[in-house]
Amino acid sequence: MSADSNRPLDPAAALDRGEATDVVQMHAAVQRERPEPMEGSEPLNLWLVVFIAVLLFWAGSYLTQYSGGFRADEFSENQINPAPPPVVGGSGGDDPVTKAVKAGTPLYVTYCAPCHQGDGNGVAGQFPPLAGSEWVLAEGPNRIIRIVLHGLGGPITVKGSTYNNQMNAFRDSMDDVQIANVVTYIRNSFGNKGSAVSAAEVAAIRTATAARVDPWSAAELEGVAVSGGGEGAAAPAALTVDQIKEALKALPAEDLKTLLQDVAK
Numbered sequence: 663m664s665a666d667s668n669r670p671l672d673p674a675a676a677l678d679r680g681e682a683t684d685v686v687q688m689h690a691a692v693q694r695e696r697p698e699p700m701e702g703s704e705p706l707n708l709w710l711v712v713f714i715a716v717l718l719f720w721a722g723s724y725l726t727q728y729s730g731g732f733r734a735d736e737f738s739e740n741q742i743n744p745a746p747p748p749v750v751g752g753s754g755g756d757d758p759v760t761k762a763v764k765a766g767t768p769l770y771v772t773y774c775a776p777c778h779q780g781d782g783n784g785v786a787g788q789f790p791p792l793a794g795s796e797w798v799l800a801e802g803p804n805r806i807i808r809i810v811l812h813g814l815g816g817p818i819t820v821k822g823s824t825y826n827n828q829m830n831a832f833r834d835s836m837d838d839v840q841i842a843n844v845v846t847y848i849r850n851s852f853g854n855k856g857s858a859v860s861a862a863e864v865a866a867i868r869t870a871t872a873a874r875v876d877p878w879s880a881a882e883l884e885g886v887a888v889s890g891g892g893e894g895a896a897a898p899a900a901l902t903v904d905q906i907k908e909a910l911k912a913l914p915a916e917d918l919k920t921l922l923q924d925v926a927k
């Protein structure tokens with residue numbers, strides 16, 4: 663034991679009996695550790711700041727250039743397929759269709775789009791489409807003016823699908839000019855291409871049908887010539903073969919027999 667106490671001490675341990683080594687090692691270990699991460703206190707890398715600034719500037723100028731002014735109709739059919747440029751020497755942007763389509767757009771949005779939808783495709787089974795509809799694209803507007811004036815009800819076939827619903831009348835909420843514009847609009851939107859409709863045409867039909875209260879049925883309208891005057895004296899509806907078949911099917915067998923015998927006489 664005494665021999666042990668006389669042995670020269672390790673110089674590093676001389677200070678406090680060997681603990682100094684541990685202190686150095688401990689400090690080395692602590693120095694190897696990364697600092698505790700602290701939330702929100704680290705300054706951003708300068709290059710990252712510059713990069714974000716450039717990105718924001720670029721995004722801003724991109725939007726300014728390509729946002730189309732943030733117009734809601736930017737991607738509507740009309741914008742995608744704009745009317746062909748006017749013929750040189752023509753009436754410029756003032757042709758009746760262009761003017762009426764412009765004036766008819768807000769009217770369509772207010773009065774028709776709730777049911778027929780902004781894109782004119784309607785709602786399957788409920789509201790028939792105006793896009794590509796044979797009713798809208800008819801050569802003349804005699805039937806669609808009536809539909810807008812007095813409404814429509816009962817079964818109707820549009821683009822091969824049958825609907826049986828009710829459309830309300832607009833004779834009191836729109837004047838002749840407005841109806842002419844909205845009808846011209848639907849005939850020249852959603853990919854449709856039709857002639858312009860004048861306020862005079864609407865006025866003539868309004869007068870001729872002044873006594874009308876009920877909405878039209880499709881069958882009734884089929885008896886109205888699509889174009890031409892003489893609205894007041896529309897010929898009585900000629901029955902189509904299909905309608906005759908339907909009527910015959912509805913007859914009791916007894917009556918059908920009598921009828922056939924009568925026809926055979």
Ligand code: HEC
Pocket residue numbers: 770773774775776777778788789790791792795796797798806809810814815816817818820825826827828829830832844845848880
């Ligand atoms: C309340 C919903 C509603 C509103 C609003 C409405 N319609 Fe209709 N529309 C209908 C329904 C339903 C039919 C089919 C009626 C039937 O089944 O007999 C129809 C049919 C039509 C048709 C004939 C069928 C076709 O699809 O081509 C035209 C044309 C038409 N509407 C135009 C208009 C126009 C123009 C307006 C705006 C002025 C308008 N509608 C507003 C519900 C509506």
